[in-house]
Structure formats: C-alpha cells, structure tokens
Amino acid sequence: MVLKTKLFVGSCLIALVSGLAAAGPAAAQEAPIVQPGAPGEDVRRLSAEEASRIAANRYSEDDVRFMQDMILHHYQAVQMADLVEGRTATPEIVAIAGRIDASQADEIAFMQGWLAERGEHAPDPANDPHAMHHGARHAQMAGMATPAEMEALAAASGTGFDEMFLGLMIAHHEGAVEMVDHLLAQRGSAYDPVLYDFVNDVRGEQQAEIRRMDTLLAGLSDDPRNGLAPGFRDAGQAISNLELVASLPKPTGFFDPENPAGLPPELPSGEEAEAEGGEEDEPRFAERSPFLSFSNTDMAFAGDLLAAGNYHGFNLYRLGGDEPRLISSVVCPGGQGDVSIVGDLLLVSVQDTRARIDCGRQGVSEEVSAERMRGLRIFDISDPLAPRQVGLVQTCRGSHTHSVVASDEETILVYNSGTSSIRSEEELAGCVEGLPGDENTALFSIDVIEIPVDDPAAARIVDSPRVFADDETGRIAGLWAGGDHGEGTQTTRRTDQCHDITVFPSANLAAGACSGNGIILDISDPRAPKRIDAVVDQGFAYWHSATFNNEGTKVIFTDEWGGGGRPRCRAQDPDTWGADAIYEIEDGRLEFASYYKLPSAQSETENCVAHNGSVVPVPGRDIFVQSWYQGGISVIDFTDAANPVEIAFFDRGPVDPDVLVSGGYWSSYWYDGRIYATEIVRGLDVFELAPSEHLTANEIEAAALADQGEAFNPQQQLPVSWPDHPVVALAYLDQLVREGALSAEAAEPLYGALASAREHVEAGSGDTALAAQLDRLARDLSSREAGSTAARRITALRDVMDAVADVLR
Secondary structure, eight states, X not given: OHHHHHHHHHHHHHHHHHHHHHHHHHHHTTSOEEEXXXXXXXXXXXXXXXHHHHHHOSSOHHHHHHHHHHXXXXXXXXXXXXXXXXXXXXXXXXXHHHHHHHXXXXXXHHHHHHHHHTTOOOOOTTTOTTGGGSSOOGGXXXXXXXXXXXXXXXXXXXXXXXXXXXXXXXXXXXXXXXHHHHHHTSTTTTOSHHHHHHHHHHHHHHHHHHHHHHHHHHHTSOOTTTTOOOOSSSOOEEEXXXXXXXXXXXXXXXXXXXXXXXXXXXXXXXXXHXXXXXXXXXXXXXXXXXXXXXXXXXXXXXXXXXXXXXXXXXXXXXXXXXXXXXXXXXXXXXXXXXXXXXTTEEEEEEOOTTXXXXXXXXXXXXXXXXXXXXXXXXXXXXXXXXXXXXXXXXXXXXXXEEEEEEEOSSEEEEEEEOOSOOOOTTTSTTOOOOOTTOTTOSSXXXXXXXXXXXXXXXXXXXXXXXXXXXXXXXXXXXXXXXXXXXXXXXXXXXXXXXXXXXXXXXXXXXXXXEBTEEEEEEOSSTTSOEEXXXXXXXXXXXXXXXXXXXXXXXXXXXXXXXXXXXXXXSTTSOTTSSSEEEEEEETTEEEEEEEEXXXXXXXXXXXXXXXXXXXXXXXXXXXXXXXBBBTOXXXXXXXXXXXXXXXXXXXXXXXOSSXXXXXXXXXXXXXXXEEEEEETTTEEEEEEEOOOSSSOHHHHHHHHTOBOOSEEBTTBOOOOXXXXXXXXXXXXXXXXXXXXXXXXXXXXXXXXXXXHHHHHHHHTOOOHHXXXXXXXXXXXXXXXXXXXXXXXXHHHHHHHHHHHHHHHO
C-alpha cells in the first residue's frame, strides 16, 4: 500500500509538470513579473525580456570594468613601446617593443569590439587624449607607470633606457596579471567563454613576456651571480672573498628519497599539460608544493656542538677538523624547529598544528586534541647521541621563534614569539580568539617562559606582557594597525606579534621585529620588558628579524616581503623592499640610517628576500653575514651605517629550472672562525673568509680569536671580546692604513714591531726592549677628531699595544 501511494503521488507530479510544459511561455507571462524597490519605493513591473536579461548574467559589471581598464592599461604599454625607437640599439628591446605593438594593439581592438557589441562604453585612447583620465582609475590600476616615470623614460637613452624600460614594462605586465587574477576572483565574472579564454591568454602571454624581460634585465648587469645554471646538486656557483670548505647533504631520514629537492608533483602529459598552457612534451608541474616537512631551519652552537633545526626534528654535529661530523639525528616533527642551547638543555620551537607531544610521525588531525604540541620543547642533550624530551610549554599560538634572555644555575628565562592561529580554549585554557575589543585575546603579546634547570618539566609561562600597548590609553593594539602607507608603499602586516626578539642583555636592550613595527625594549627587568621606541617603514611588508652590532649601538632589521617563499630579488623588484633597514640607537631611540639589499638579480624560480644572519667579529668594524634564501649569502660592512657595502658573497643557481622551490639559505652564522649556513633543501655548508681588498688576513685572524662566550644562540647576542694579541693590533693597523688615517710609511715601524711581538707571544717568550719600543710607538700615534672612527681605532690600537708590551716584559 505504501508503495502504491508513492507511485500515485509520483504520477500526479509527472502530470502536473507535463501540464506546465504544455502551457508554454505564453501562459507563464500572464502572471506579473515585478521588481521591488528600496524601502518606500514603488514596485516596478518587468517584461519577460528584462527579467531574463537581468538574471542571465552573460557578463558582469566587473567584466565591463576590467575590459575598459585593460584597454587603457594596454595602451600605456604601446606608448612605452613607441619610445624605443631612437633611444636604444639593443635588438632584444626592439623585438619586445615590436611584440607589444602587435599583440597589445590587436587585443585593444578585440576589447573595444567586445564592449561595443554589448552596448558598453569602449574607451579609445589613441583618438581621445583625455581617455586615460576620464574615469579610468589610472592611478589605481596595477603596474601603471606614473606620468613622472613616463617622462623620465622619454628622456633616457642607451643602457639607462634599457634598464628603465624593462623595469617599468615588467611591473606593467605584472599589473596586468594582477588585474586578471582579481577579475577571476570575483563571483560570476568571466562567465562569457570568449572573455574567459581572452583573459587567460592575456595572463599567459604577459607571464611569458615577464620571464623573457626578467632574463634580459638581469643580463644587463655583469654580476657573476646573475643567470647561474639551475640544479639540485649541480647548480652553477658564484663566489667572492669566501672559500666553501665543506658542503654536507641532508642526513638520511631528513628528506623524501623519492623527491629530495621538494619539487611539486609533475603533471602527466596530455590534456593536463595543455590545460596549463604548455606543450605535451614539456614538463609541467602542479601549483602546490609539498609541505615543508623536511626543511632545514635555524642553528645554535655550544662548544664543539652544532644543533641544526628542521621541520622534522633536529640534527647534532661535532665541529672540528675539515667539516662537521653528524653524531645524531632526532626525529620529532613539529614545524619551524628554531633551536637554542643552554648548558645540557636544547630548546626547540614548535608551531605546526599537526605536532604531537610524543614526537609521533602520524600527526594530529582532530580540531581539539590532548596529543597536540604547540609551544616550546625542552630536550636533555647531556648525552647528544640520545637526546631525551624532558619538558614542554604549551602556548596559545605555538612557538615560531624564541629568545634566551637570561640564565643561571637555577633558571632559564625565555621570550616566546608565537605567530600562528590561536588554539581552541577547549584544548588549552586561556586561549582567547582575537575578537575586536576583547582585551583577553592571545594576540598582542609575547610569552615570558621560566624553565627550572633541575626540573625542566615544571617550565611554565610566567607572564604575557602587552608590549604593543598604547602608552597613553593602555589599549593593547597600540601600534601599526595594518594596511599600506599611501600610494607606492608596501601593505604591512598588523602588529599583533613579534617574529624575532633579539636580546642584548649587557645593554639591557632587546630589538623586536614585530610584523608591522620595529621596536626596542628595555629588559633591565627581563621578566617585565617595556617598549621604549617603535618605528614603521613604508617599504617593509613584514618585520622579520633583528641583529645588533657588537656595541649595541646599531640594529639591522630585515623585511620578509613575500613570506620567504616568493621571488623578491628580481631585477625589477624595488631595492628597498624585502631588504635590510639599518638603524642607529641614540638615547634609546631608533634613528634610520640606510637600506641594504642583495645587489644581484635573482630569477623567477628563486625565492629570495632578507633573512637570518649574524655579526662577524672583526675588531673595529661592523660586519654582517646574512642569508637571502636562494639569493645565497652576502657579507656586508655597515661600520658606516649610512653606506653599507658588500664585501663577500656566495650563490648557487635555482634548485630547479622550471618551478620555484622554497630553498636556499635559512641562516648564516659566524662561529669560532667559520661561517655555517643551513641550506633548506640541500644541506649544511661551511665557509671561511678569504683575504681581499675589503678584509685583510690580519682582520680575519683577529675575528677567529674573538671570544663569543660558551654558546651562540640566534636571538641572544653577547658582546664578543678579543685577547691582547698582536694580531688584533695588526687588524686595527690595517684598517687605519686602508682608510688613509695612517700612511704606509708611518705604519711600517708598527708593522715590524707587532710582527716581532707576535713571534714572541706565540712562542711564550719575553723581550723588554721590544716592549719599550711598543710603548714608544703607541705614544707617538697621532690623535684624531674625538668620536671619529679613526680616533676609536687609534685608541683601540694603543690599548692592545700597551697590553702586549706588558706581556713581553
């Protein structure tokens, strides 16, 4: 009976539908079609044609706006191409201009026809000189050159024209790609298949032209780093004033044996390849890359031990001899993997939402789980062959980085910086979402963690200070609110976190690179840091890291524009974006001095931006070695903060010739006479400085004599000191001669006396006559203007010579 009822109902439905179909459109039109207005307005009656035209959505307002804007956008490219004649003899530039004239003119005609067919306004900039400014949103269109830039291009010629033309045209093409991406992101846009095919053709052609122009622009420079051959293990290399003394691959278990380079999966040939716009026999890759499951990250040093962090855990090496020796590999997935060493304890930052308390490899998939670990792991490495996890501190936003602020025999104090999503309060009590106006949110703070040395399992958060609060109102969101700084500036992240906090305890200072701001903290009470200054920068997208000079009078902040996974060192990229900003510290205030960016041009398949580095302890100078991901390593002298100069570099070609892989150097640090650098996908490299016109053998030897303390941790800076040794005096002497503060003739007797003193000191013998000569020569050194670099070096030279003389007596 039930079955029959269902059949009967179904039959009635079929009959009803058939009846409606038979009635046809005429019957449907007997019912009124109306369109209500806004509240208080009359109802409007519509014809069937009007109703269907509104609902059909054959094209949208976004489509129309895109086509109108793109006509004007393309026309400016034609104007730029027209400037080529008579201003350059470079065949490749002439060819680019010819392609632009042909393709863009055809596309303008197509867009004008598409708009006219639909009764929409079609701009005609070639015949209407005011079209570029009649409601065209000229300044808002991505990549458009300004009138001043167009005037400058028209006034240029030769190589200067080539560089300016390529830079502006690359930015212009990138703007067109951005406009296409924006259109396709709008709901209901590009429904018209003709339009859809057109915008994808535009994107493909513009991207191909960008690659060609990028290669050409990079080729205008004679920097040996430009155009290096790609390869995972056999990439081309360029090196200057450094020696690569060891290159260790990743340890077994810390790479995917089926995909050691971390490439995205290759698409099969055929339809998939054609859909991506390539030929069937051309390798094509998916747009998504693998997890950063095996990426090398940061390093820490203690004695002859090196800890190299990894998303998969960490590796321990013994230093000494020709190259580091791997002694143990610890598998404990958790993401980030930044490390610090304090005595027999190793601290590891964990941020991945899949990380487990038990170091399990299976991860955590549940939204709320008692097995999840996000925060700071603590390992006992007294036996480095078998590290044991002895404590952990769960935090609301995980641990992206951490800073060892202070330590003694009883307690270790750590600042923790979490940058990830806020955990559910069901999983960790007290973790409150960042809802507007909620003063209890886990945002806008850092964590102060206390670790009892004898009982690491009792480690805990003792405070979460609001270091971004407004000084007057106390509002916790007191610094940069996010957004750009005006036309032509970066869009900068809101300041609700710090990425790195580098402490300089001897001066009671810390420098925070805190997403939207660079800040300085007073840490005289390390449990209660207080902000004393904050700065913004119109070119910074994300304040990433901070490094003091050895005196604590300067700080280098880095900008991680693009998050570290994007090509941001291309020839067309601004030289103040994704760069270093050097500040001097005057009375606790940050005073901007200059920018520094890697001077070589990297390719589209190389992620490159400013990243982690450390001071190279050459006495009398401020020298910084720094990683630039796939931009390689750069060593700069920033003694003159307003004029930083590159003095050494190393670079390899891209990991892969076809796709961008997140690779290159994560960190580069000086330790005990060498530079150690973690390469994200390739392994661990070791360098030594080589003498050059920028750096003498005496200066390099003096740096190797520096005392860096019992340990080197990335975000804890302890001032180095130098022994009273003749080599240190010779380093100062070399600097005075190089800068012209002392003539070669005046320096000759000093060189002779110090060379003799070195032989005696290293042999352990004395010489009173030589001691007297050193005293006399030191007294005869002429003074310089107080406060000048030369004056400081002469004073330092006198002090070392006096001390060496005392040793010889």
